[in-house]
Amino acid sequence: MSNLGFIGLGIMGRPMAGHLQAAGHKMFLHSRSGLPQDLIDKGAVACANSREVTEKSEIIFSIVSDTPDVEQVLFGKNGVAEGLSPGKIVVDMSTISPIATKEFAQRIEKAGCFYLDAPVSGGDVGAKAATLTFMVGGRPEIFERIKPLFQLMGKTITLIGGNGDGQTAKAANQIVVALTIEAVGEALLFASKAGADPAKVRQALLGGFAASRILEVHGERMLKRTFNPGFRVQLHHKDLNIVLSGARALKIALPGTALCQELFNSNRAAGEEGLDDSAMVKVLERMAHHEIRLKE
Secondary structure (H helix, E strand, O other), rough: EEEEEEEOOOOOOOHHHHHHHHOOOEEEEEEOOOOOHHHHHHHOOOOOOHHHHHHHEEEEEEEEOOHHHHHHHHHHHOHHHHOOOOEEEEEOOOOOOOOHHHHHHHHHOOHHHHHHHOOOHHHHHHHOOEEEEEEEEEOOOHHHHHHHHHHHEEEEEEEEOOOOOOHHHHHHHHHHHHHHHHHHHHHHHHHHHOOHHHHHHHHHOOOOOOOOHHHHHHHHHHHHHOOOOEEEHHHHHHHHHHHHHHHHHHHHOOHHHHHHHHHHHHHHHHHOOOOOOHHHHHHHHHHHOOOOOOOO
16 A cells, blocks of 8 residues: 555546545545545545645645646645655646646656656546546556556556657547537537437437447437536637647647637637536537427
């Protein structure tokens, strides 16, 4: 059993830390959003800041919102860097810039420590069920040391390459997810507007070549109008900003991604940035002047 630090206990982090604790590890916790009392009651230790978490832990996990947040956690006042001693391992599971990730890794390794970028896919459902997908960048020997801990929180764990490559894989994931949400929204909207039962259309599609996890989970949210996150519009919007910034640097065109980014922009303009990203369908519905409706 290890002393593990966990920084960021929101929708994703809270159940992930719970799985690590349930396996018998001693947990040291810090979060801007407050600490889960159930984990404290089971023996987790509340820490005043990220530095204290790091001082008391052998391995430090973090999952926060954006690149500046990760930089603040790592290198801000009372941050992780201030609590490091040689040999400790920092594992950032946030979704952030691959370029910044490489810089962060270099700074951590200069302190005689190790860094893995390990962004996740699977949303709150995967976090609660411990079925997340981990896309990891870093040294292979460090990955092998941490892999048993990843397996407590997820099912598919892949070392993509060096530092930053995990973030690149996650960016690719977010492209596929965004475009698939858009496709599912269009399909269900088309079915509903044409007079078919969209629930039965979805059921049929789930048995064919169009089946996907997005059709299963987000399609149900669209039908039931359950847009509580989940994975918020504002976070997916942020992820696509990372993708499109990278695409500009690489001098490639990603027109489908750019379209989805504009649809999320429309969500944000309507005050829907806090909804689940399946709420992209609401933008499509407004353009069609038709809301997807279940048949009685």
